[in-house]
Amino acid sequence: MVDLKTTSLNVRGRDEDNVPEYVVDWTVEEEKKAKRKLDLMIMPILTLGFFCLQLDRGNMANAITDNFMEDVGIDQDQFNVGQQMLSLGIVLTEIPSNMILYRVGPGKWLTLQLFLFGIVSTFQAFQHGYAAFIITRFLLGITESGFIPGGLWTLSTWYTRDETAKRVMIFYFGNQIGQASAKLLAYGILHMRGVGGKAGWFWLFALMGSFTVLSGFIFGFFLLDSFKNPHSTFLPKVSRFTERELHILQTRVLLDDPMKGKKKKKIRGDAFKRTFTDWRIWIHFLITLCNNGPQRAFDTYAPSIVTSFGFGSLISNAMASVGLWLQVPMSFAFSYVSDNYNRRGETVILGLFCHLLGYIFNRAFTDVHLRGVRYFGVVWTQIFGTFSHPLNIAWLSLTCHDSEQRALSMAGVIMGANIAGIYGAQIFRSDDKPLYRRGFSVAISVLAFGLLLAIVRYVDTLIHRRRKLRAVERESEHGEEGVVGASKT
Numbered sequence: 024m025v026d027l028k029t030t031s032l033n034v035r036g037r038d039e040d041n042v043p044e045y046v047v048d049w050t051v052e053e054e055k056k057a058k059r060k061l062d063l064m065i066m067p068i069l070t071l072g073f074f075c076l077q078l079d080r081g082n083m084a085n086a087i088t089d090n091f092m093e094d095v096g097i098d099q100d101q102f103n104v105g106q107q108m109l110s111l112g113i114v115l116t117e118i119p120s121n122m123i124l125y126r127v128g129p130g131k132w133l134t135l136q137l138f139l140f141g142i143v144s145t146f147q148a149f150q151h152g153y154a155a156f157i158i159t160r161f162l163l164g165i166t167e168s169g170f171i172p173g174g175l176w177t178l179s180t181w182y183t184r185d186e187t188a189k190r191v192m193i194f195y196f197g198n199q200i201g202q203a204s205a206k207l208l209a210y211g212i213l214h215m216r217g218v219g220g221k222a223g224w225f226w227l228f229a230l231m232g233s234f235t236v237l238s239g240f241i242f243g244f245f246l247l248d249s250f251k252n253p254h255s256t257f258l259p260k261v262s263r264f265t266e267r268e269l270h271i272l273q274t275r276v277l278l279d280d281p282m283k284g285k286k287k288k289k290i291r292g293d294a295f296k297r298t299f300t301d302w303r304i305w306i307h308f309l310i311t312l313c314n315n316g317p318q319r320a321f322d323t324y325a326p327s328i329v330t331s332f333g334f335g336s337l338i339s340n341a342m343a344s345v346g347l348w349l350q351v352p353m354s355f356a357f358s359y360v361s362d363n364y365n366r367r368g369e370t371v372i373l374g375l376f377c378h379l380l381g382y383i384f385n386r387a388f389t390d391v392h393l394r395g396v397r398y399f400g401v402v403w404t405q406i407f408g409t410f411s412h413p414l415n416i417a418w419l420s421l422t423c424h425d426s427e428q429r430a431l432s433m434a435g436v437i438m439g440a441n442i443a444g445i446y447g448a449q450i451f452r453s454d455d456k457p458l459y460r461r462g463f464s465v466a467i468s469v470l471a472f473g474l475l476l477a478i479v480r481y482v483d484t485l486i487h488r489r490r491k492l493r494a495v496e497r498e499s500e501h502g503e504e505g506v507v508g509a510s511k512t
Contacts, residue, residue, distance in 0.1 A: 069246075087327060090224075113438075118438065143159065384399070
């Protein structure tokens with residue numbers, strides 16, 4: 024038996040004139056060490072950014088348990104419009120933001136974004152009146168737009184396609200932990216009502232927004248830009264990797280996808296056509312649209328729903344974090360199966376089904392008078408509410424053929440998530456509370472359609488694999504016939 028610790032492999036693309044030859048000239052141990060260092064340089068920073076974004080975006084759900092609407096002077100329907108304006112701001116500027124990132128690099132752009140939406144979030148503490156509420160939510164959406172697809176695109180440039188699903192899920196841990204932490208932290212911070220003569224929600228926005236601004240400095244000092252510019256924005260002359268490590272990391276990515284070495288300075292017009300005329304990509308957009316509308320609505324009103332069970336308004340924030348904490352290990356398990364066993368479609372379908380089941384539970388439990396049973400429905404829905412989205416994104420990433428299409432797809436799928444936020448903001452309305460029977464019924468219908476779309480996309484994947492396998496078998500048979508004919512000759 025031969026034990027090869029150093030591998031030599033030549034890879035040449037289909038177009039011999041345009042795709043260079045890449046050679047594996049490193050040991051397995053060298054690659055593991057370089058990849059481990061990359062993980063420590065990239066993953067904690069991007070996850071921190073997503074954590075901050077979710078804190079700033081989700082604080083509103085906690086604020087409304089502390090008389091936010093009454094203090095500001097708005098009703099529930101006006102509040103829903105404000106949530107729509109947040110999503111609208113993101114949708115309108117998502118693709119332009121991603122195009123800027125593609126041009127200037129993630130190091131500069133994502134760092135600037137963290138400062139901007141941290142400042143806007145902080146100044147939400149001073150709002151009063153419907154107009155101020157609408158404006159601040161819209162500005163928060165504009166400043167946050169592009170951050171999530173920018174983070175996803177950054178991951179796709181540093182890692183191979185097979186490594187994407189796990190890193191995307193780790194990135195989304197920032198979102199999930201942010202959701203859970205926001206509700207738990209709110210339980211403590213909202214008790215500050217009266218400090219300095221201010222409401223508890225004032226301190227919620229002021230403290231967490233300030234934390235985001237401070238995190239912007241961490242981005243500036245530590246977030247690396249790209250293989251061509253492996254430095255942070257505030258320390259442009261400090262190298263985090265050796266030339267050998269950069270060679271290993273970049274070559275392994277190009278071996279996996281040679282097209283990543285052909286990144287243009289800007290996204291060309293034909294990339295838009297290739298992206299937005301591909302029906303498979305649109306299926307992924309629609310899956311996101313169906314999953315995230317109900318999820319956004321439920322995340323906003325979960326503390327209020329728990330309060331309606333008879334629990335105190337502040338303790339409800341802490342109780343509404345339980346399912347979100349349980350979601351973290353569950354999502355890691357789904358990600359592990361998706362990544363290690365290449366079960367992209369199956370994990371998305373199962374996740375969507377469990378999410379759908381949560382709303383079926385909640386709708387059925389409106390006729391049950393045991394608050395523990397009804398609380399179980401809330402916890403179940405939170406456990407399975409979010410992670411189908413990043414799994415779907417990883418599946419989408421593998422559907423793309425080049426970096427331009429991937430960048431636009433990442434922007435498009437996050438646009439879909441925020442368009443979902445526009446309609447999702449109106450699922451739970453004042454004339455339907457406190458049981459929200461109509462809201463849960465709407466969510467069931469939307470998620471059922473999303474589940475059907477995921478099944479259609481999965482069946483298409485199976486058909487494509489079988490066709491590819493048959494083509495390989497035919498080529499193999501023709502090759503054998505050629506060898507036999509030559510031997511007879």
